[in-house]
Amino acid sequence: MRWSTLFIPTLREHSAEAEVISHQLLLRGGYIRQLSAGIYSYLLLAQRSLLKIQQIVREEMNAIGGQEMLLPALNPAEVWQESGRWEIMGDNMFRLKDRFGRDLCLGMTHEEVVTSIARGELRSYKQLPQIWYQIQTKFRDEPRPKSGLLRVRQFIMKDSYTFDLDAAGLDLAYQKHYDAYRHIFDRCGLEYMIVEAHSGAMGGSQSHEFVVRSDAGEDFIARCAACGYAANLEKAVSRPAAPALLDPEGDYTPEEFHTPNLKTIADIAAFTKLPESSQMKSLVMVADGIPVLVMLRGDHQLSETKLQGLLHATDVRPAHPQEIIDLFGASAGSLGPVGVKNLRILADLALQRRRNMISGANRDDYHLKNVTPGEDFNPEYFDLRQVAAGDACVNCGGALEIVKAIEIGHIFKLGYKYSESMGLRVLGEDGKEITPIMGSYGIGIERILTCAIELYNDKDGMVLPPPIAPFSVVITPVNYADSLQRETADLLYAQCVKAGIDALLDDRDERPGVKFKDADLIGIPYRITVGKKLRDAKVEFSSRRTRISEDVQLHEAVDHLRRRISGIAL
RNA sequence: CGGGGCGUAGCGCAGCCUGGUAGCGCACCUGCCUUGGGCGCAGGGGGUCGUGUGUUCAAAUCACACCGCCCCGACCA
Incomplete structure (x- = not known):
C-alpha cells in the first residue's frame, strides 16, 4: 500500500491520557483511537495486525479439528436464566430490552448459546466429540476500564467449546487446546508462561492460564524458579514459613x-x-x-x-x-x-x-x-x-516469587455445569442417556497485540514480531521526488506485491527523518531504504529489532527480504 | 461505588487566583527552500473555553448542579 494514500495518524507527542506503554504507542502510532471509556476504534494498522493474529488463531484451531462458527452477540435472557448466570454476572453484563420489553443482553461469553444449540441438535454419542469455536466481539461492562486495550468493555475473543462423552474425552480436548494455544502464542512471537488457574464463575475443575509477564498486568502469578511451578495467586499453594516463635508447650486454659x-x-x-x-x-x-x-x-x-x-x-x-x-x-x-x-x-x-x-x-x-x-x-x-512471596514451593521447597502478568488465554474443564443445568443429553451405545462433558477455552485477540507491544518496544516505538506486524516491510525512498529513487522504490514495491509480501511504500513528500521516525514508531520489522547508494546499484536493508543495516544489491533485495521474513532471524 | 486529578484548536499546554481582547508549541493549508533521522523562511485557516443554571453592566475566569475522561482502591467469566 502507498503511505501517501493511507490514514495513519501518527503523533509526535504522546497523549496525556495514556500511562501504559502499549496504550501510548497504539495512540502515537495511529493504530487506535478512543471513542469512550474502554471503547476503541481500531484503525488500519491495528486492524491489519489483529487480522493476522486472528488468522494464526484460525489456522491452529482448524488444525485440532475446530469448526468455526459465528454466534449471536445479542442474546435473549432465557438461556442465561437457565444456567443461572443471568443473576451471577450482575452488573458486568450489558443488558437491554427490546421493543416488547423482553430482556436481552450482549454476550460476554457463549457457554449458554453453544449448549442451547447442542441440546437442540446433538442426539447420539456418534456425533461426539465436537470442537466449536468463533472469533467474535464480546461485551463486558467492566467496573473500571483502563490501560488502553488491556481492560476494555468491548473486545475480540476467540472462544471455543468442546463436547465429549466422558472425562477421558475432555482430557483429550483440553490437551489439544493446550497444545494449540502454545502454537498460537509461539507463532505470534510472545514470551509467555502457562500457570494453574482458578475456574472462577466459569465453574469446572481444571484450568490453565496463558500469561505474559508485565508490570502493566493485573494478574498475580506465584512461581518457583527452581522447579517451574507457576500458578495464579488465586489458586497457588505453598508451604508457609515456620512461626517466628515456637508455641509454649503445656495444657493451659484460655x-x-x-x-x-x-x-x-x-x-x-x-x-x-x-x-x-x-x-x-x-x-x-x-x-x-x-x-x-x-x-x-x-x-x-x-x-x-x-x-x-x-x-x-x-x-x-x-x-x-x-x-x-x-x-x-x-x-x-x-x-x-x-x-x-x-x-x-x-x-x-x-x-x-x-x-x-x-x-x-x-x-x-x-x-x-x-x-x-x-x-x-x-x-x-x-x-x-493466600501465598506470599518467599513461601516455600510445595514441590521442591524453593522460594516462590510473585510477578504481575497479563492474561492472554484461559482454558477450562467445565464438567457438567452447563450440560446439566440446560438439559443437554445424547443417547449412548447402550441406548441410555448420557450428559456430555464440556470444556471452554478463550483467547483475547487484542491482548496478543498489546502484550507484544509491552514486551517489545524501545524509545523509538514498537518492535513488532513479523508475523503480527501490520506490514512486513516498509520501502523508504529518501527523496521520492528524485526520479531514479522513485522508479526504484516503485519497482521494489511491485516485486514485493508480486511475491505476496505485505509491503508499505512510503511515497510521502516528507523529509527522510520523518519517514524513518514513523517507520520506527509503528514497528514495521524491516525497512528497505532507497537512497544515494543507488549509484552503486545498492539499497539498504535494516531490521527494526536488531537495528543492524546492511547494503544489498538492488536486484537481490526482494530475495533477501523473503529469506529474512521466512527465516528465524529478526 | 469510595478517594484523587483533569476537561481551553487535532495533540501537548498557558490563561482562571485578582471577571473586560482567547494565547503558545506541535500538527494542518499555501508558497519558496531543503532532501539519510521529526529541516528553514514567509503567509494562512481552525475555538459552543465539557454542559446547564446562577451571580454580574460584563464569565474561560466566581458559585451550584450535571456530564465526560484518567489514576488509586473496591470489583473483575
Missing part, C-alpha cells in the same frame, strides 16, 4: 487479658512483644448471605477466591461492622473463635497442631492467650491462605 484500644494484629504484637505468627486472625465473611468465621495465622492473608471455591459461593464479602456486633457482641479487632456456636468456623491448615496462641476474646478491648485449636474450639481445616 485466659483474658486487657488490650485497651488495640485493634490490629500489629497492635497486639507490639503490646505482647510476641510475633504476629503467634496470633490467630479472626475474619467474619459472608458467603451468599451466610456468615462464617475464618481463622488464619496472624501474619497470613485470606484468599477470598479459595474461600469462595470451597463454599461453592457466588458472592463472598467481609461482614459489615453491625453484622459482626450482632453475631459476636464485640467489634472487629477483638474477635475470636472461643465460645462461638452460631456459625461455621473454618481454619487455615497453618493452624493445625498449633498451641497456646492469642486471639480476640469476643469482648471489646480484651484478648485471650493460651488458645489451642482443636481443644478450645473445633474448626474445619482448609487451605484458605
Whole structure:
C-alpha cells in the first residue's frame, strides 16, 4: 500500500491520557483511537495486525479439528436464566430490552448459546466429540476500564467449546487446546508462561492460564524458579514459613487479658512483644448471605477466591461492622473463635497442631492467650491462605516469587455445569442417556497485540514480531521526488506485491527523518531504504529489532527480504 | 461505588487566583527552500473555553448542579 494514500495518524507527542506503554504507542502510532471509556476504534494498522493474529488463531484451531462458527452477540435472557448466570454476572453484563420489553443482553461469553444449540441438535454419542469455536466481539461492562486495550468493555475473543462423552474425552480436548494455544502464542512471537488457574464463575475443575509477564498486568502469578511451578495467586499453594516463635508447650486454659484500644494484629504484637505468627486472625465473611468465621495465622492473608471455591459461593464479602456486633457482641479487632456456636468456623491448615496462641476474646478491648485449636474450639481445616512471596514451593521447597502478568488465554474443564443445568443429553451405545462433558477455552485477540507491544518496544516505538506486524516491510525512498529513487522504490514495491509480501511504500513528500521516525514508531520489522547508494546499484536493508543495516544489491533485495521474513532471524 | 486529578484548536499546554481582547508549541493549508533521522523562511485557516443554571453592566475566569475522561482502591467469566 502507498503511505501517501493511507490514514495513519501518527503523533509526535504522546497523549496525556495514556500511562501504559502499549496504550501510548497504539495512540502515537495511529493504530487506535478512543471513542469512550474502554471503547476503541481500531484503525488500519491495528486492524491489519489483529487480522493476522486472528488468522494464526484460525489456522491452529482448524488444525485440532475446530469448526468455526459465528454466534449471536445479542442474546435473549432465557438461556442465561437457565444456567443461572443471568443473576451471577450482575452488573458486568450489558443488558437491554427490546421493543416488547423482553430482556436481552450482549454476550460476554457463549457457554449458554453453544449448549442451547447442542441440546437442540446433538442426539447420539456418534456425533461426539465436537470442537466449536468463533472469533467474535464480546461485551463486558467492566467496573473500571483502563490501560488502553488491556481492560476494555468491548473486545475480540476467540472462544471455543468442546463436547465429549466422558472425562477421558475432555482430557483429550483440553490437551489439544493446550497444545494449540502454545502454537498460537509461539507463532505470534510472545514470551509467555502457562500457570494453574482458578475456574472462577466459569465453574469446572481444571484450568490453565496463558500469561505474559508485565508490570502493566493485573494478574498475580506465584512461581518457583527452581522447579517451574507457576500458578495464579488465586489458586497457588505453598508451604508457609515456620512461626517466628515456637508455641509454649503445656495444657493451659484460655485466659483474658486487657488490650485497651488495640485493634490490629500489629497492635497486639507490639503490646505482647510476641510475633504476629503467634496470633490467630479472626475474619467474619459472608458467603451468599451466610456468615462464617475464618481463622488464619496472624501474619497470613485470606484468599477470598479459595474461600469462595470451597463454599461453592457466588458472592463472598467481609461482614459489615453491625453484622459482626450482632453475631459476636464485640467489634472487629477483638474477635475470636472461643465460645462461638452460631456459625461455621473454618481454619487455615497453618493452624493445625498449633498451641497456646492469642486471639480476640469476643469482648471489646480484651484478648485471650493460651488458645489451642482443636481443644478450645473445633474448626474445619482448609487451605484458605493466600501465598506470599518467599513461601516455600510445595514441590521442591524453593522460594516462590510473585510477578504481575497479563492474561492472554484461559482454558477450562467445565464438567457438567452447563450440560446439566440446560438439559443437554445424547443417547449412548447402550441406548441410555448420557450428559456430555464440556470444556471452554478463550483467547483475547487484542491482548496478543498489546502484550507484544509491552514486551517489545524501545524509545523509538514498537518492535513488532513479523508475523503480527501490520506490514512486513516498509520501502523508504529518501527523496521520492528524485526520479531514479522513485522508479526504484516503485519497482521494489511491485516485486514485493508480486511475491505476496505485505509491503508499505512510503511515497510521502516528507523529509527522510520523518519517514524513518514513523517507520520506527509503528514497528514495521524491516525497512528497505532507497537512497544515494543507488549509484552503486545498492539499497539498504535494516531490521527494526536488531537495528543492524546492511547494503544489498538492488536486484537481490526482494530475495533477501523473503529469506529474512521466512527465516528465524529478526 | 469510595478517594484523587483533569476537561481551553487535532495533540501537548498557558490563561482562571485578582471577571473586560482567547494565547503558545506541535500538527494542518499555501508558497519558496531543503532532501539519510521529526529541516528553514514567509503567509494562512481552525475555538459552543465539557454542559446547564446562577451571580454580574460584563464569565474561560466566581458559585451550584450535571456530564465526560484518567489514576488509586473496591470489583473483575
